[in-house]
Amino acid sequence: MSLQSATLRPPLVDGPQVSIRLLGAFAMNVDSAPVELPAGVQRLVALLALRGRTGRSRLAGLLWPDTEERRALASLRTGIWRVNQAAPGLVVSAHGTIELGLTPAVDVQQLIDHSRALLRGAPDDDAPADPGDGELLPDWDDAWLDAERERLHQLRLHVLEATARLLADHGRFGLALEFALAALRADELRESAHRAVIEIHLAEGNIVEARRAYDACSRTMRDELGIDPSPSLVALVRPGGHAPLHVVTAST
Structure with missing residues (x-):
């Protein structure tokens, strides 16, 4: 939608x-x-x-x-x-x-309602869409809009990641990866977005791609934040430590 x-x-x-x-x-x-x-x-x-x-x-x-x-x-x-x-x-x-x-x-409220339904696991149509295809009043510089824009940004990230996992759980790995990568482009420092990409590669059996995605995550976090990925993310790419892909739903 x-x-x-x-x-x-x-x-x-x-x-x-x-x-x-x-x-x-x-x-x-x-x-x-x-x-x-x-x-x-x-x-x-x-x-x-x-x-x-x-x-x-x-x-x-x-x-x-x-x-x-x-x-x-x-x-x-x-x-x-x-x-x-x-x-x-x-x-x-x-x-x-x-x-x-x-x-x-109000289009924003309709966007929020639809996104919350997706996060609760409500079924969507066969062609899910990125909920962030419109920016909130981009030409306005009013300070009171900052919190509203951040709210929609975070909601979009959660929807992208949840949709990616739902698609992967149904074997639609190509489309799932598109949603996961969209979340990563929106915030390259978000570990949960990196995790979604890695999990999808693992679910599809692409171990090398998963390792490349992990290495990119590790470099980004060290260069930008001076920290390593979390132990749970590291465990995904260790030999014998592949975690099963699972559907994650949340409420916002």
């Missing part, structure tokens, strides 16, 4: 149907029609879509960090008004907190 290209289908609710795209450039549709919003207002919608209910003062401080609180709160009120002009009821304010109403379809 590739959510960057998937059509967002909001559930049927009272009021306009809203979809919000955050992977790649920001986009918002209301009743299937694109809506143009000023940059500051886009950030208000994006932050609420990613973090959910947020205190009014906290929200104003995140969006306008270099502005005094009174002016930031005034900008927030203007932003809320502009959003609700485009999609009445989309931003809801009550008891000092602000959140999105109308249950919009």
Whole structure:
């Protein structure tokens, strides 16, 4: 499933149907029609879509960090008004907190839900896809996005590794290796990604390839971190120490 290209289908609710795209450039549709919003207002919608209910003062401080609180709160009120002009009821304010109403379809949340299902071992289609084919708002440099990007990055790595092991467990070694190598490209210092590559080679009976993958891991970790691979990883490539490939599922 590739959510960057998937059509967002909001559930049927009272009021306009809203979809919000955050992977790649920001986009918002209301009743299937694109809506143009000023940059500051886009950030208000994006932050609420990613973090959910947020205190009014906290929200104003995140969006306008270099502005005094009174002016930031005034900008927030203007932003809320502009959003609700485009999609009445989309931003809801009550008891000092602000959140999105109308249950919009948000591509990032769909990506997270799909990834969690995979990590729980839920069956996927016959052509699994890399969940990281869209970057979170790559042209924005807001500090509050750092944690959200890291969250998606870690989720992607876990999905890639889990998918690789599931594919290998079903004998689909070529595709499994593609997913394991994608995890390795995303973070070459991640030992679990190196482990996935080595385990797949061993499961396929390619002992020499497994040893080469281990040597590459060892060099990288020593050069970059000054440490050796863990004893459990070393045991994989020792004579007689080949561990059986096993499916690993996790929850995030």
